[in-house]
Amino acid sequence: MKMWSFMSSSSSSLPSIVTPKTKSNTPDTIRWIFVIITVLCVLQQLTVMSNYLKQSLLANNSTTREMSIVPTIMDEPFVNINNINSSSDTVKASNSIIKSSIVSRSKNYSDKFDNKQRALVILCLGESAINSNYVERFVWSARNVGRFPGWIVLISDAPDDRYKELLDWTGNNKFTIVRPDEEHYIRHYAKGPAMVYKQFKTYVLQYLSKDSRLDDIELVYYLDVDIVFGNSVWPLFHDLERRYQIGSSAIDNNNNSNENKNQSSVAAKMWMFEGNYKQTKIQGGQMILDRTTSQPCLERLRSLMDPETTTIDQVLLMQMLDDQKKAAKTKDNSLLKCEIVIMPQEERHILFPTRTYMKEIAGRPIKNEDHTTNNDNKSYDSIPVLNHIKNTGGDLKKLSPEDLEAYLRFVMRFERGQEDVLGITTKTYLDEGQRDKGKKKQNLEAKEVFVSKENQSTIIELQPGNQQEENSPTSSIGEVGVTINDGNDGDGDGDTNNEVVIVDQMATLSRAEVGAKMKELDYVDDIGRAFVVISMGEIAAETKTVERFVYSARNAGKYPGWIVVITDAPPDRYSDISNWADNVIIMEPEREHIKTHYKTSNMIYKRFKTLVIEYVGKDSRLDAVELVYYLDVDIVFGSSMWPAFHGLEETYRIGPQYAKNDTIVVNSLPVAVPRGRMFMFKGNSNKWQIQGGQMVLDRSLSPPCLDLWRTKFDAEKTKKIGKDQYLLMAMLKEQQDAKNATLPYDCEIVSMSQYPYIEFPLVKMIKERSKALRKHPRRTYPTSPMVHVRNDGGTADMTEGMIRPYMTNLLRFKQNQKDPLGILKKVEMEHERMGKKKKKS
Structure with missing residues (x-):
């Protein structure tokens, strides 16, 4: 302000400066020229800074290094994760491959960075979860696809060196691991073993205080670790926080509204998505917490947990919702310790992808080496921000490893041929805390069936584990082979202690292993x-x-x-x-x-x-x-x-x-x-x-x-x-x-x-696949050797146009291939219905 004032007051003397007549005026001329140049430089810098701030790319509390990161994330369509997060210039060579194809997003205001301090918090507890790839996948997709540069907090009881590689390629930049307190463990839940780990959701805000670097955090987004980011998190942040007045800034923006001020007399709130079923009207795997107000909600939830009766945390959350309904009816909130705000599931925000949906996405083309794809950016824009691929769900269990890998590579913007160094596209299925394969092996029950052998006694026994005798013949089906004792123990009396051990090994194998085994068995023989x-x-x-x-x-x-x-x-x-x-x-x-x-x-x-x-x-x-x-x-x-x-x-x-x-x-x-x-x-x-x-x-x-x-x-x-x-x-x-x-x-x-x-495909699956095939007619689906497409029942009720794409794909018809045999036509064998049609005709 002094500089501008000085120039204004001195402007009248400028003519005498530019036309010097004496030597004494020459130093004044040089001084004024220097002042003018300095002012112009300052004005130019102010203009640049003004444009920069208009883009909302700078955080007020960011360090100098973080300020340089922001334009890199926003402007470059393909970013190496090491360039984003690593605080060291020396990173392992293998980690140099870890990058994501981040598409250019729309330039609306909601997709811009702001200065609010948020943290993402995830849990990964228990041996099976720790051995999975979920943490790496979460962090990788949050940084690359979600474009979230803030704090990610992992609560884990893993060994100290478990996530060393993860710390290496993040450079420990805004990623921290917090160990749960031993005193917070309740080791036994009689009816809900998974609650041993789920109880730690209620300690999320307390654990943030363990790290002083997190003191400035205002909002906490607790997310299940099996979530994958499909697009930028910023529209989700801004939309939800403004709509539901989450955080101090959202409330401050409505200071002039008495109605908003008095919406509820309950100070403690937490925000959760609606459930997928009528029985569970709330999601337990995603919570938004205000660090200053939400703690009573977590304490209330923890107080309802009973080691003898609790099955899943959603039941307890439903109980809290019932308390809210009762308080609303009586208009008495004096005893209500917490209000849960239910947010509808909008597809742009969150999705629980079905197996059919993931298989459809898996058929879309991935990026080429030149960062192009046959699809435009609308294909990526339609992917929700949060994709919750439940690690214990039936859809993941039934989805083939190949389809899951293709789905994840598309959602996470992998380039064609890009190596998955971290293994984040590999299928890992958890079932009540155990790997699917491991559980099947452990729970394989001993069974006995009996067959005979000519002139001998033979026992066939299905046994758990791998207990075959040495040098016994091995079936090509699996690990447990066929052991045959011919009843002769060497003394010539032919004791009847014959034993044959067989087991259906397909039941103990993962989908990928079954696929490999079926390929091994794909050979021709001469059996009639x-x-x-x-x-x-x-x-x-x-x-x-x-x-x-x-x-x-x-x-x-x-x-x-x-x-x-x-x-x-x-x-x-x-x-x-x-x-x-x-x-x-x-x-x-x-x-x-x-x-x-x-x-x-x-x-x-x-x-x-x-x-x-x-x-x-x-x-x-x-x-x-x-x-x-x-x-x-x-x-x-x-x-x-x-x-x-x-x-x-x-x-x-x-x-x-x-x-x-x-x-x-x-x-x-x-x-x-x-x-x-x-x-x-x-x-x-x-x-x-x-x-x-x-x-x-x-x-x-x-x-x-x-x-x-x-x-x-x-x-x-x-x-x-x-x-x-x-x-x-x-x-x-x-x-x-x-x-x-x-x-x-x-x-x-x-x-x-x-x-x-x-x-035995259901009508719903046939319809969904036909719908997908109309968009991607060249896609192939893995199918069993035999598919029973019923010629009666619900299949007969389907329209010709709905079943034809499915049959065309199943019969391996090529594009524009003619059907002289008429085998693509819908078959309808319901006798009464056919009879009625004939009478009408």
Whole structure:
């Protein structure tokens, strides 16, 4: 101000300065020129600083180094994380790869930095969580994609060196680790083991005081560690804080509003997102806390935790909400210690991605080396800020490691070919504090099943753990092999202590390991197999299900063997199949096998399942067939059948080499032995524990089972039954009763695991996949060898346009490929509905 005043008062004397007449005026001229130049320089600097402040990029309390970081994050589309956070110029060479493709964001005000002091707080407690990659993924995505340069606080009981590498590549810049106090542990929760760790949410604000560098923090965002940032956090900060008046600045901005001042008489508040279900109307994994007012809320939540009764923290939060409702009704807040403000879930802010959503995102193109992509920035703008991929959720459990990796690489802006040095795109699934694979191994229950061996006693026992004998033969299915003791211990008396140890190893493997195992089993052999399908009735003859079955078996299924079609269609109906497919045999049913006493007409045709082996014997070309796979005609093959053949047959010991048996003795006592055996997949519900539409039959062992099943079909009381599964359930009960009484019985139905051999897609999944495929028609999905696309029920109700993209993808049709066989057309086999349509026409 003095400088401007001085210039103003001296301006009248300038003419005499610029026209000097004496030597005494020359020094004054030089001095005034210097003053003018200085003023111009100051004005230029003020202009630059004014523009800089308009962008809201500087924090008032930032250090000189942090001020230089801000334009780097905002202006450069691709930033190396070491350049953002490292306080040292010497970083490990491997860490130089760790960078993210940060897209240029919109320039609206809400996406700008401000001077409010915030901290993100996460928990990572327990051995399984500590061994995961969640902390690295959270920090990496927060810095790179979320563009959050502030404090990240990790509360962890990990060993001191667990996160040393993380500290290295962050340079310990605004990242700190706080150890929980031993006195705060409640080690045992009878009904909720996870509460041992969840209780530490209530200590978040207290633990911030452990580090003096956090003294200036005003707002704390507690977030579950399995959250991934999909976009800048700044719009979320500004939107939520202004809308719900979170923090002192938000309240100060409304000082003139008496209404806002008196909204609630409850001083203590915390802000949480609404829940995903009616039963739990609140999310426990994300909280916004005001450091000056929210502590009573955390203390109230902690006071409700009971080691004997508490299951999940959401139940306690619901109790706190009920207290609020009661206080609101009585208009008495005197006893209310905390108010929880529920924030609706907006997709731009937070999302709990489903498996279908993640698989759709996984199909989007990732960035090229030149930082371009086939999608514009709108693809990234649609990704929410917070993506909560629940580490114990079913969606993550069922999602393949490949799809999860592709999803995370897209969301976190990985470049094409970029190396994942930290392993943050690797799938890690936690289940109540244990790794999925580890839990399955630990909980594998010992089971006993019995088979016989020719002229010997053989016990098959499923045992937990890897307990096979040395030098025992090992099955290719998994770690626990097949151990056979021939009953001769060396003294020549042939004691009956024979033992065979087998186990379904697929149940103990992760998705990635199952995928690798299925690839190992994808080889051709010379075992005689045949597929048998039944297509009966006028309506079935009008559809293209047989053609679709044969086409997919030959293409995606890679099955070149015999396919037998039992059908009552006119003789020329399937004559064209021989023009494009070999080894297809069309058989006409014998009139004597057609029983018409059923109230439900489809039972007439289902009975032919019990005659499958008999019909195979009618054609000499099938004499070499040993195993018969009966499959419903609406099965579509999603991938090679060879892994399914080998996986099922070796796991469940299907084939003549396993079937030579007649007696069995255990501990010198007789054991019930079935005369026959057939193999069927587990059902989809407790009511239907067995699938009737797919079965594996040993031609030499399974006839007694089919005979028994047919006897039940022909019983008088069956005429009112509409499902053959009722008969199978009765057979299962008889089987169990005979085993319990150690009596001989006619048939044992062996229940086989569906995964990874067959899948039964729901209507919702088909619709979602079709919707995704309309946007990304070239995308391929990993599918089981067999996919049962039902030709009745909800699938039949779907529109042609809704199911066609799904079928086009499943049948591996290429873009613009013609469909001369008509196999893409929707199949509708609901008899009553079809009959009504015919009457109308």
